Amino acid sequence: MLQEQEAHAAAMERTFIAIKPDGVQRGLISEIVSRFERKGFKLVAIKIVVPSKGFAEKHYHDLKERPFFNGLCDFLSSGPVIAMVWEGEGVIKYGRKLIGATDPQKSEPGTIRGDLAVVVGRNIIHGSDGPETAKDEINLWFKPDELVSYTSNSEKWLYGDN
Ligand code: UDP
Numbered sequence: 597m598l599q600e601q602e603a604h605a606a607a608m609e610r611t612f613i614a615i616k617p618d619g620v621q622r623g624l625i626s627e628i629v630s631r632f633e634r635k636g637f638k639l640v641a642i643k644i645v646v647p648s649k650g651f652a653e654k655h656y657h658d659l660k661e662r663p664f665f666n667g668l669c670d671f672l673s674s675g676p677v678i679a680m681v682w683e684g685e686g687v688i689k690y691g692r693k694l695i696g697a698t699d700p701q702k703s704e705p706g707t708i709r710g711d712l713a714v715v716v717g718r719n720i721i722h723g724s725d726g727p728e729t730a731k732d733e734i735n736l737w738f739k740p741d742e743l744v745s746y747t748s749n750s751e752k753w754l755y756g757d758n
Pocket residue numbers: 659664668697698716717718719721722723725
C-alpha cells in the first residue's frame with residue numbers, strides 16, 4: 597500500500613489552464629471548469645485577471661516569431677481571463693486531450709474546442725503543452741501561496757487505496 601501511495605504521489609502533476617477572453621465573454625467558465633472537475637482533476641488555484649500586453653507576451657514568448665503573435669497577445673490582454681492550476685495523475689497530457697487540437701476545425705467532437713469553438717484565433721482555452729511549460733506557466737501566473745494543497749474526499753475513489 598505504501599508503494600502504491602508513493603507511486604501515486606510521484607505521478608501527481610499540475611498544469612496551467614486558462615479560459616481566454618472569448619470563453620469568459622461567451623459564458624463558458626462553468627462549462628469548462630466542469631469538464632476538468634468531472635473528469636476527476638483537482639482545482640488547486642483559480643483567479644480572474646486582465647493580463648497586460650507585456651504579460652501576454654511573456655506567456656506566449658515561444659511564439660514571438662509567428663505572424664499571429666501580436667494579434668494573439670492583443671487578444672489575450674483584451675479582457676478577463678480565468679487562470680487556473682489543475683492537479684491529477686497525467687493532467688498535463690490529458691488536459692490537452694480534453695482541450696482538443698489548436699484549430700477547432702480539427703478538434704474532435706467531445707473536446708472543449710471541438711464542441712465550443714470554431715476558429716483558431718478564438719479557441720477559448722489555453723493548456724500547458726508539457727511538464728516544463730506547465731512549471732513555467734504556473735510560476736508566471738501564480739505566486740506559490742496562491743496554490744492550495746489539499747486532499748479531496750474523492751481521491752480514494754478516483755485512484756483507489758489498496
Ligand atoms: N494561434 C493562432 N493562429 C495560428 C496558430 C495559433 O491564432 O495559426 C493562436 C491560438 O489561439 C492558439 C495560440 O495561438 O491557441 C497558441 O498557439 P499554440 O500553437 O501554442 O496552440 P495551443 O497550445 O493553444 O493549442
